[in-house]
Amino acid sequence: MKLNFSLSLKITLMVVLLSAIVIFSLTYINIEEQAISLENVYSDKAVILSKALDNSIENQDELIDKQKLQDYILDFSKLNPEILKLNVNLPDKEGLRVFVSTDIDSINISSGQYNNFSYENDAVVNIPIHTNNSHTITVITPINLSGQIYGTYEILLSMNESYAAFDIRAGNLIMISVISLFILIFSFLYLLRKIIVKPIIAFRDATKIIGKGNLDKKIKIKSQDELGELSNAFNKMTNDLKKSRNKVEEYNRILENLLDQKDEFIGQLGHDLKNPLQPLVGLLPVIMEKEKDPKIKEHLSILIHNVEYMRDLIIKTLQLARLRSSDTKFDMENLNLMQEVDNVLTSQKLFLNENNINAKSMIDGNIYVEADKLRSAELFNNLITNAVKYTPEGGGNLTIDAKKGKDFVTISIKDTGIGMTEEQLNKVFDEFYKVDTSKCEMDSSGLGLSICKRIVEKHGGRIWVESPGKGKGTTFYFTFKPANEKINNNI
Amino acid sequence: MVKKIIVVDDDPGVRYTVKAGIEALDEDYQIITVENGMKCLELLGNNQIPDLILLDVMMPEMTGWETYDRIKENEAWRKIPIAFLTARTDKIAKDAGDFLAEDYIEKPAKIPELKKRLDKILNK
Numbered sequence: 001m002k003l004n005f006s007l008s009l010k011i012t013l014m015v016v017l018l019s020a021i022v023i024f025s026l027t028y029i030n031i032e033e034q035a036i037s038l039e040n041v042y043s044d045k046a047v048i049l050s051k052a053l054d055n056s057i058e059n060q061d062e063l064i065d066k067q068k069l070q071d072y073i074l075d076f077s078k079l080n081p082e083i084l085k086l087n088v089n090l091p092d093k094e095g096l097r098v099f100v101s102t103d104i105d106s107i108n109i110s111s112g113q114y115n116n117f118s119y120e121n122d123a124v125v126n127i128p129i130h131t132n133n134s135h136t137i138t139v140i141t142p143i144n145l146s147g148q149i150y151g152t153y154e155i156l157l158s159m160n161e162s163y164a165a166f167d168i169r170a171g172n173l174i175m176i177s178v179i180s181l182f183i184l185i186f187s188f189l190y191l192l193r194k195i196i197v198k199p200i201i202a203f204r205d206a207t208k209i210i211g212k213g214n215l216d217k218k219i220k221i222k223s224q225d226e227l228g229e230l231s232n233a234f235n236k237m238t239n240d241l242k243k244s245r246n247k248v249e250e251y252n253r254i255l256e257n258l259l260d261q262k263d264e265f266i267g268q269l270g271h272d273l274k275n276p277l278q279p280l281v282g283l284l285p286v287i288m289e290k291e292k293d294p295k296i297k298e299h300l301s302i303l304i305h306n307v308e309y310m311r312d313l314i315i316k317t318l319q320l321a322r323l324r325s326s327d328t329k330f331d332m333e334n335l336n337l338m339q340e341v342d343n344v345l346t347s348q349k350l351f352l353n354e355n356n357i358n359a360k361s362m363i364d365g366n367i368y369v370e371a372d373k374l375r376s377a378e379l380f381n382n383l384i385t386n387a388v389k390y391t392p393e394g395g396g397n398l399t400i401d402a403k404k405g406k407d408f409v410t411i412s413i414k415d416t417g418i419g420m421t422e423e424q425l426n427k428v429f430d431e432f433y434k435v436d437t438s439k440c441e442m443d444s445s446g447l448g449l450s451i452c453k454r455i456v457e458k459h460g461g462r463i464w465v466e467s468p469g470k471g472k473g474t475t476f477y478f479t480f481k482p483a484n485e486k487i488n489n490n491i
Numbered sequence: 492m493v494k495k496i497i498v499v500d501d502d503p504g505v506r507y508t509v510k511a512g513i514e515a516l517d518e519d520y521q522i523i524t525v526e527n528g529m530k531c532l533e534l535l536g537n538n539q540i541p542d543l544i545l546l547d548v549m550m551p552e553m554t555g556w557e558t559y560d561r562i563k564e565n566e567a568w569r570k571i572p573i574a575f576l577t578a579r580t581d582k583i584a585k586d587a588g589d590f591l592a593e594d595y596i597e598k599p600a601k602i603p604e605l606k607k608r609l610d611k612i613l614n615k
Contacts, residue, residue: 274578274598275502281599282508286515289603311599315580322581 008197012189019184027177031170038162039137042082043126046139046155049080053153054144063090063143063150070100077102082161084136087154088143089115096151114140115152122149128159135159199227203234215242263321270318277314280307309445316447320431323454330372330458334483337409338363340373341400344380355388356395363402369409369480371459376480379455382448383413383476389444390474391417408461408479420467420474428465429453452478494613497539498524499531499558500547500576505598509545509576512602513609520609527551528558535568542613546592548577548584559591572612576600 053076057063069088077083083102089111090099096111096119114125118140125140137157143150199221209217215238221231284307288300322328341361345352352359369376380400387398396416403410420428427433432446456463456478463478498509506524513520523541525531527550544562548555555575562568574594577584588595593612596605 271578275505278502278599279504279508282505282602282605283512286512286602290515318580328582 007200008189008192011192011196012185015188016181016185019181023177023181023184027173030173034166034169038159038166039126039128041162042137042157042159043124043139045082046137046157047124047141049076049083049155050139050141050143050153052076057143057145060145060148060150063088063145066100073100074102082157083155084158085154085156087111088151089119089154090151091119098154099151111152111154115154118142118152119149135163195223196227199223199231203231206234210238210241215239215245259324263324266317267321270314270321273314277307277311281311313445313447316445316451320447320451320454323451323458328458330375332370332372332459334368335371335373335376336365337367337369337402337411337480338365340371340376341380344377344384345400348381348384352384352388352398355391356393357388357391357398358395359384359398359400361400363400363411364404367402367404367409368483370483371480375455375458379452379478380413382452386448387413387415387417387474387476391415396473404482407482409482410477410479412475412477414473414475416473418474419470419472420465421470425465425467429463452476456480493519493521494543495521495523495539495541496543496545496609497531497534497541498522498545498576499526499528499550499555500524500545501526501550502547505547505576508602509605513606516602516606520606528553528555528561531558532561535562535565535571540568541571543593543609544571544573545576545609546573548575548579548588556587574609574612576605 053073056072056076057069063069073086073088077086085101085103085106087098087101087103087106089096091097094110096115098106098109098111101107114127117123118125119142122142122144127138127140129136129138135158137159139155139157141153141155143153202219202221206217206219217238218235219231221228280303284300284304288297288304291297291300338361341363345359345361348359384398391398397414398416399412399414401412401414403412429449429452431450433449434444434446453463459480461479461481463476465474465476467474496513498506500506500509503526506526510522510524513522523534523539525534529552531544531546546555546558550558553561555577559573562571562573572593573591574596575588575592576596576598577588578598579585580597585595594608596608
């Protein structure tokens, strides 16, 4: 379920992020608007208060009577408990100055730029101040007596009471946003699963089944969206695949049939060639033995050589045809690789010495393989003969080694012979291919390595060849299945 | 002492080669050739008991295996050594031949080598 998890997670994370941004910014804007409107309410209240003050002060003289005005604003602020401080600012030479105040300490202090602004333009100025536990607003309004502006009122109001109620509302608003965010996420996850993840899982499972070769599998998604279209296209594709696979299988059968016919033909031909060859193979050595004339003896030896070559060719062709046949069964047993190779090297000792080849096996005594005893011996014989054949007359070295892997044992046969070019490496396992036609024309059937390839493939292994280049030697590699040595010990 | 061998083979070339070759190499060998199993059984029936029978496997009408069985069924002929000389080189035939007969020789065989193997069977 890895796909399910990560895809949902990715999309969900994206959606959560987006919706959180949207919801929380909406909430923020909402709260901000409410706060501003709350301030406006207080500002309006302050304007009403200033109008009431204006009405109470009847003329300019009353405004200048400092003691009377002081008493009056003190009374006024007592009547309106929201008023924390009330200043009356009047102009002098340098600008507005606090003339009277409910806060005695503030008197005669210059009353700042906002007061001047309000005084000259007949405007209302709000200065809200919010701290953690107090919300205040200073409202500056003009003193307007019968259309004439004399100075400003500076009214400091407490908004704490209203804000207490507002905080609760804002808290509720945030909680509602969080809850709606969660509802959104879960409904989104549900829809995501139903609309996208489930069809994708259906596709994934179908692909697995089809991958295993069952092309009859159909995807059942009936939705009229892109996924529905995709499933139709997918089903059509599997159908087409099935058709072309059937075609390929049919051609394959025809091909197999032809190959079988070819092998049967070669087998029959090879067999029928053996009888006519019998007098030649049989009698030529007898004539050779009886013949005294050296000239005729030389002719005979050429005849014998050719007849031997023909015989070799027929035997190998038959062998190759038989190795291809499905009737040919291998007797698989657990073999100690080192022992088998030592046996082969011992039987080839004379041949190797004649050709000045220094052969040695580096195989570990603990490596066991699952192989047919006779066929694997033939494989080693063929590869060794091949290596010797392509080593110059001066001689060389031949090293056989094996490495045990987890699933197979890789065996290498390395020579110091004439090496191979890239092109030769590719063709060396082809039937009737010979690397050096001039030297080996009469000695090689060109079938030895094809036989090796079939023997290895019948063992379920692989054979390949590597060479650093002309004159630098060649290494043949092939793989066998490893065998459990314990089973072998029990036998 | 003359050794008598019956060679049973449907191929005239093989019959000629074995007879001419072996007799040329060793005058002590007397080779009688017949072209099928029936003829061989007739010869044995006429009390012509050889020292060895060299049998081909694949012959029309009666195969080498059948001929082998018919010879071994007869009390009087059971002790005659039999070797196969055949073009069949597959494992099954080879195993069967090795098990049943004194020797299993593959065609085409060099006559000097064939003679050595016959010598061995006949302790010559």
